[in-house]
Amino acid sequence: MLSLQNIHHVAIICRDYTRSKHFYTQILGLTVVAETYREARDSYKLDLAVNGLYQIELFSFPNPPARPSRPEASGLRHLAFSVLDIDQTHAYLEQKNVACEAIRVDELTQKKFFFIADPDDLPIEFYEI
Structure with missing residues (x-):
């Protein structure tokens, strides 16, 4: 039997990293835990906390397709x-x-x-x- 404890995180891919980072941190008020630029992928990974708990990963990738x-x-x-x-x-x-x-x-x-x-x-x- 599995012993799932809770949801660890949700990953979100964004088209405009600067705009999305502003939205999630300045508008929604999430706290930055860590920010990493991955040169090989030309991608940012922003770890965010909700009410002190690490829960959201915001990723940027070059030219991701639009979400339906x-x-x-x-x-x-x-x-x-x-x-x-x-x-x-x-x-x-x-x-x-x-x-x-x-x-x-x-x-x-x-x-x-x-x-x-x-x-x-x-x-x-x-x-x-």
Whole structure:
């Protein structure tokens, strides 16, 4: 039997490293754990922490293909962050000029949530806990 403990990290490939680094660190407020330039791949790897826990790897590669978001493709659908106050989160992101979907209520849990898109159109959900 496997003894999975938790999700270790999520890897994201971006088209514009500088823009995505700004989005994830300055807009979403993730903390840089380490930043590495891999010359042989002409690629950056940025390790990011969410609330003190290393969880996201942001990669850049030369000319990656665009991500199909609509219509939705098979595979990993989105990245979701839990938040304490959905209204405050929504207002903060709008103040930072991030396009936000309307806040909705999950019909199964009755919890509030909404989506945005990162610079590469990766859907990001914010879910009130």
